[in-house]
Amino acid sequence: MAKVVPFKAVKPTRAIVGLVAARPYDSYTIDERESRMDYNPYSFLHIVNPGYKYDKIITGDLRYKLVRNRYMEFKEDGVFKQETEPSFYVYKIVNRHGQVFSGIIAATSAEDYEKDVIKKHEDTIAKREEIFKSYLQTVGFNAEPVLLTYPDNDIIADIIKETQKGYAEFEFTMTYRDTHYLWKIDSANTITTIQREFEKMSTLYIADGHHRSASSYLLYKDEKAKNPNHSGKESYNYFMSYLIPESDLVIHEFSRLVKDLNGLTKEEFLIQLDAMYRIENRGIMPYHPSKQHHFSMYLDGEYYSLYLRKARYKFNTALDHLDAQLLYKTILAPILGIKDLRNDNRIEYVNGRHEIVTIKTSVDSGDFEVGFGMIPATVNQMKHIADEGLKMPPKSTYILPKLRSGITIYEF
Structure with missing residues (x-):
């Protein structure tokens, strides 16, 4: 039984979301990163590469603290705003090859990860898990979902399809010519229906993001052990995921x-x-x-x-x-x-x-x-x-x- 819950996302404003969104840090060359930060003050790269501000390479705990500072500055400047109510988010990507991916961004359970309801197919490196866990503990947020896949489900598919008929909160195209769309689901009845459908599923599978999910699980274990009043409802019990049906997943060698x-x-x-x-x-x-x-x-x-x-x-x-x-x-x-x-x-x-x-x-x-x-x-x-x-x-x-x-x- 998979547990999937809505959450209060922190999101950029519609006007600048395309400027904020960034590929994973390591996917850029040094020249690409610097070019984007030189000409785009809103890029998320400014948050994850805080040393740019000082023209200096900064690592370890100091970097993590500065990442937290940059993130808080983006919130203070109104670049990011947090939702007032927990929601699910329908997210669609249409890439330059015409492939379409549609799914739901939600919070998924670290306990499900522990119990193998969320299954893994790749080995992770323990050192990388610990490093990213320390990063998460210091910065206090996760900005890139784990990619999970689930068996095709007609009820969830219908909800996604109906949601996409409405006005998209976000619609923007990146320089890679991928177009991104996002809709919010805040209807209590729809949220309950989605949760019940996922509860019927015995297994979800990690498609991409094994280290992110493993590190989130380590964070959950640490915070649970430190909290004498642990209830299971705390935010550290979950990690952000993008759940898409198996038929949408594309695998290259x-x-x-x-x-x-x-x-x-x-x-x-x-x-x-x-x-x-x-x-x-x-x-x-x-x-x-x-x-x-x-x-x-x-x-x-x-x-x-x-x-x-x-x-x-x-x-x-x-x-x-x-x-x-x-x-x-x-x-x-x-x-x-x-x-x-x-x-x-x-x-x-x-x-x-x-x-x-x-x-x-x-x-x-x-x-x-x-x-x-x-x-x-x-x-x-x-x-x-x-x-x-x-x-x-x-x-x-x-x-x-x-x-x-x-x-x-x-x-x-």
Whole structure:
């Protein structure tokens, strides 16, 4: 039974929301960040990068305190205003490729996270969890929702559809040509209906935001332990999420680029591959696989197709069927010697939307020796892996929609 509650969002005013909204901080290059802050005093980047004001890099607890100061200044200056009543928010994104994502921004339960009602499919790094937990405790807000997905539900879909017939509180287009819309749901009856529909669901799945949700859970545990009068209704019991139906979720793959052949010659490498794969040289014509357990490879100016010899590989769990795991177990680790996918600097990842061009360019330039492509994982694969309590390798999925910071803010 999933618990989803309305909350009093802090939001920019309609006139400047498009100036406030920002991509995640790390998705910008240094030049991009500085350019946006130079010319846009309302950008949320000013809050998360408070050192810009002093032309200085500031880290740790001091940065967190200054982030809190910048946030309070935005509120004092009227850039942000808080709702007077708890609400749900229907949020729609139409990206430049014409893909449409519609869902509900709400507060979701840290206890559900603890009890595995909210399921995970990716490993998190404990150090990053602790760092972000400390950040949340100091700044007192969360400005980017966790992306959750739920089974398609006709009643919720009808509510979203009817809500979108009304006047949008926000409608703005970003420089990436994605258009964003937001409507508020404050009707008590509609809120109750939405909550009851989610209560019927045994499971929600994290699509994107595993570290944010894990850190919010750690915050909940800390604050609960410190509070002798804990009631379960405090704001720290929840974290902000964007819930979209499974049919709206779009999953792209991440391709792999490897800097060397682990001391092997090209011929030695191909011979070792032959033990697990049927190999076909496709020449100079770009090639991308169309089936599960098939891979593309770009090596020495030529494309290859790799077809798994299934008799040589055992499928015991849902994770074994995932192509990113299969590539790791059959090529990256045993042949190329890449055991730590998170920290080995010999490997890099390219999201599948740019795969063919980026892999060819990166290998032809000499920066990398070989590149591998695959088809995307499916929503059902992601769910089955989570249901079995297993975790995907890092960079197994590139999931859309990608959310913006600063449109709705949840205060603890």
